[in-house]
Amino acid sequence: MSIDRKSLILLAATKSFVQFGYKATTMEQVSKIANVGKGTIYTFFKTKEELFEEILDKATQELTSVMNRIAAEDNTFIHKLFNLLDSILEFRSDHELFVKLAQEVRDIGTVQALEGVKRMEDYALDFLRQQIERAISSGEVKPCDSSVAAFMILRLYLALTTEWNKAHEPLDEARIKEHMMLFISNGILK
Amino acid sequence: MSIDRKSLILLAATKSFVQFGYKATTMEQVSKIANVGKGTIYTFFKTKEELFEEILDKATQELTSVMNRIAAEDNTFIHKLFNLLDSILEFRSDHELFVKLAQEVRDIGTVQALEGVKRMEDYALDFLRQQIERAISSGEVKPCDSSVAAFMILRLYLALTTEWNKAHEPLDEARIKEHMMLFISNGILK
DNA sequence: CGTATGACCGAAAAAATAATTTAGTCATTT
DNA sequence: AAATGACTAAATTATTTTTTCGGTCATACG
DSSP states (O other): OOOOHHHHHHHHHHHHHHHHTTTTOOHHHHHHHHTSOHHHHHHHOSSHHHHHHHHHHHHHHHHHHHHHHHHHSSOOHHHHHHHHHHHHHHOHHHHHHHHHHHHHHHHHOOHHHHHHHHHHHHHHHHHHHHHHHHHHHTTSBOSOOHHHHHHHHHHHHHIIIIIGGGTSOOOOHHHHHHHHHIIIIIOSBO | OOOOHHHHHHHHHHHHHHHHTTTTOOHHHHHHHHTSOHHHHHHHOSSHHHHHHHHHHHHHHHHHHHHHHHHHSSOOHHHHHHHHHHHHHHOHHHHHHHHHHHHHHHHHOOHHHHHHHHHHHHHHHHHHHHHHHHHHHTTSBOSOOHHHHHHHHHHHHHIIIIIGGGTSOOOOHHHHHHHHHIIIIIOSBO
16 A cells, blocks of 8 residues: 555645745645645645645644633633643644735735635634633623623734734743733733 | 915825825825915925825824823823823824825835834834833833833734724724723733 | 546736826926 | 926836646556
8 A cells, every 4th residue: 555645745735835825835836745746636635725725624623622622621711821822832833824824815815815814713713702701701700892802812912923023033932921911811000 | 475385285195195095195186185286295395205204293293292291191000001092092183094004004015104104103112112111110010021011002902993893893992992901901800 | 447647728827018107397377 | 486287207007928827637557
């Protein structure tokens, strides 16, 4: 039996999407990296979009599984949030795919990249919203619009992990977490 | 004596920059709105950029004067911040110019618009940073990197006033302030 | 035979070129 | 002397030509 060609292709495509984005990844390039003929890709995936979808599915599945594991923990809201940030910051590959796609949306507005970003964002937002909702019910968090609060937390996270780097030295993980917690948990006031 | 042509031109140009952005504003259009000949503009401003600069100067001056007035108040950090948000949210014209230019940067990346946005942002960031620094010294605010904190507050503000509207009904001023304060002053935890 | 392959095709993107618009000037008017 | 709008060169946009790339399929290979 020959080596598992499908995995080979998925791996190669993931690498390429992370490095070059959706548009700049060509099927020939993927076939070269995977060491298969171009036609072989089409025995496993109908189109480039389908290949992209499957990689996106995998990424959101990983994200969902991380989030569900953390949500199931018997822990305070703030510790869950802490763990969530840890996990995401650790998850380099998915995070980098997200960042690359977001950049592609900014630069050339590729529609597939936009949909990918939206999908990952919507997952994260919905998870955050649910957790906040629950924490409000349990009295852990002040009553507030959970959608808005989730949105703010995500924007804050993205601001620190990607936007900050445009004009400054990147912040290390510890400082990102530190500052996120400063704002979210008790505010910056003494 | 004829009516003050320079003010007329500045007013017309401001209107046009706010409505159409830097690039889509033509000198002929400005002259039409101001009811003067095109050549007349060039008796007061050497170039389109200089005209833009002067309007930008005026906007940042207004912003600076608001910020200085608020900074001078004998008040707690959080109340100053509160007042600052109020003032900015009130300051529709400057705020709208900023928003329009930011949109133009996103959409077509006009270099003059980018510089305008940067200039206004840098003013706001520096002011915030100073205030935070001072509040840390006086023990009002927890020790933290004031640059990062200022950046976070500004991103949060922009997220709520502009980004939120891309996928949701705009938030009214009261809710924007409420949610900003929720995060900044005491955190969302009970 | 069935799976893998790369030359091949049409469609889509990029580059090149033509046409239009606009910032800035200046001879004329008021 | 100040204001103006027709004019020009440069930049922007529309159009055409060229190249690239997603997807197919006849052939090769195991």
